[in-house]
Amino acid sequence: MVYAVCFDYAMNVSEGRAPEHPRGLGRGPGIRGKRVVVTGGGRGLGEQIVRLLVAEGALVATCARTAGDLAALAASLDPKARERLYTQALDVTEPEQLENFVAAAEKRFNGLDGAVACAGGSRGGGLERSDPADWAATWAVNVGHTARLIRAAVPHLRAAGGGSVVVIASISGWKPGPGAQYGAAKSAQIHLAASLARELGPDGIRVNTVSPGSMLIPGRRWDRMRTEQPEAFAAFVSAELPGGRPVAPQEVAHVVAFLLSDWSSGISGAHLPVDRAQNAPAPDGY
Template sequence: MMDLELKGKTVFIAGASRGIGFGMAQAFAREGARVALTGRGEAALDKAREALIAEGVPASGLLTIAGDMTNTADLAAALDATEAKLGALHAVIANVGMSKAPLGFDVSDELWDADLLQNLSGSFFLAREALKRIVKRPAAEREGANLIFISSIAGVEALGTAVTYAASKAAVNQTTRALSKLVGKEGIRVNAIAPGNILFEGGVWEKNTKERPDDWARWIRREVALRRFGKVEEIADAALFLASPRASFITGAVLVVDGGQVK
């Protein structure tokens, strides 16, 4: 078994109450990391925490914080609370992805701004506030510290998604590269994961496949080289690797995890 050397490390995960975010929380907790789970809904976070404890994760290694993770004050308070209870930040994961805008170009100013705030600005605000704290530590104490953005293949290739979503995720990818150049001299790594079509309970793809199972099954077989949907665990494993010393010479990367969909 490969030791990823994450035991006792503090990991902060935005959007951790369900789906990919919760899967990452599970994966890091199983590696022995201390995990802060954040999101907007307190009840959903409490349910996620209870599920982890039921799996045997020590309650002392978990922290849930509800708040608006696009709001700088809420972010700062959440990061401070995490370090106060769980210790110095090792990995910070900006897992934000949604779009309220319709397909096509006729998108209102309000929807454009809302999608960019959620997908791009919120991710950058979290990175900025985390970096402020990490760079203050002596070099030896911040060794291995890193940021991970959860992007999308919609930001890598034009796939017919909402323009706001595609634009914001492409900007997240470029933010990853730009930040990696800025903070590399401090020994801090910055990477992104660009998931493909990930199937999980309550997600968009579960809804789509229930409504039109045959159509989407044909589409997946046609568009994805591995001819299947991805699993939450496969994104979580990628995050574990990037957050670990096994990826110590990787920064500024956008790791596509899509089963071979992007051409």
């Protein structure tokens, strides 16, 4: 049976299909019943993290800027799974909205066991095409929101006897590429997580970073490039992706779920790339 599950999963990956969640990833003491908040859960990677956690029996609260995305996510779940999901539309950079969301999630679930800082993004172009406001906005949505999420969650995690925090950074945080403000912010997230792992360790709170490589998400940059510029996309994959394709968001979600689970209890302060050994984060290389 184990061989069959692994074989099916490997076939999906080798054929370029987004892999299904492996059966039993978080069943039993690993993730079932965990109470987790996830920012940026309306689309892309955040959505896949939420779907996996809910499917594996966790209670999940997620937020996003667009209420319609959250409504569509909830509507796509079966009724029993929907009962384990709490959503709220908000901007994580707005004062007090994120903190109020964490408090509401803790009240709804009667405690918290984990948090995932997945909301992020970038504003502005190259150095001469970006102003200080672009840098400040990029910092706020990545580093600022992560620090505020963890700060808001810590009292509840401590009250539960400890917990796990996962920060979603990027390979751009240590592999140079265009968009210096984004790379600098992601680098700061990696350092932030390692520092807080030391600070919060005595309370039984683990903090780790996951850095995805280029992800193939419908409608996003690499998916558009694949359909609109197939030759350029093929050249990018050949030059920078020895695994033969970009990583799927579901694959990153598996790692996040593991770090939230009891099975990763010995891991804290770690930085885990999920990038198929990708080299440069952009087609133009280093």
